[in-house]
Amino acid sequence: MDQVMLVAPSLLAADLGNLQKSMDAVASADILHFDVMDGHFTKNLTFGAGMIEAVKSVSSLPVDAHLMVSNPDDTVDWYLDAGADFVTVHYEAATHLHRVIWRIKDAGRKAGVVLNPATPVSVLRDIVCDLDMVLLMSVNPGFGGQKFIENTFSKLNDLTALCAERGASPLIEIDGGVSSKNAEALGRAGANVLVAGSAVFGADDPAAEIAAIRANALAGLASRA
DSSP, X not given: OOSOOEEEXXXXXXXXXXXXXXXHHTTTSSOEEEEEEBSSSSSOBOOXXXXXXXHHHHOXXXXXXXXXXXXXXXXXXXXXXXXXXXXXXXXXXXXXHHHHHHHXXXXXXXXXXXXXXXXXXXXXXXXXXXXXXXXXXXXXXXXXXXXXXXXXXXHHHHHHHHHHHHTOOOEEXXXXXXXXXXXXXXXXXXXXXXXXXXXXXXXXXXXXXXXXXXXXXXXXXXXXX
16 A cells, blocks of 8 residues: 555544634644434434535545444435545445445545444455445444554454455545554554544644654554565
């Protein structure tokens, strides 16, 4: 894979009462990660397509819409119409995964699949070559600020092996418990998009934490060569 490392602050941890200030604080990031929760697939309820439109109006960064919803087949167009640049849907929720992925791609956007911690990488065997991104959840979806699940490293190894076997090169994204402290190990294991919420927005200097995550992860990624 190319030596690219993207940092994606999760807006779940942002101060949404002052959206412009939050966006300014993470202007040095590469992507804005947008956790859409519907109160059904997860017990939590967060934001919808309207918030993506609001974020796009105050930031030029690409938006990654992570759909933690029970019906992505029926609602994906909402987030495409709102301007999401990346749309990732959960394997566990999509009834017709191939169809949803190609709806996103045919709209000219980047399409991805998300796996919960207990879902094995092997389920992607017949779809991975169609994907622009694979997102591995390193916490159980629903709430921010959770502890990183260490088995994620084993899943990363499985995913990079599957990609090599199938000749696929999606971006590999990790979401949950990510910070500058584990970024190097994640980069070394093959991740190249790191979602960080509390670590970034809870930092005294969010820009410095973004820079540290990126630098540490790039060091780990470089060590794979």
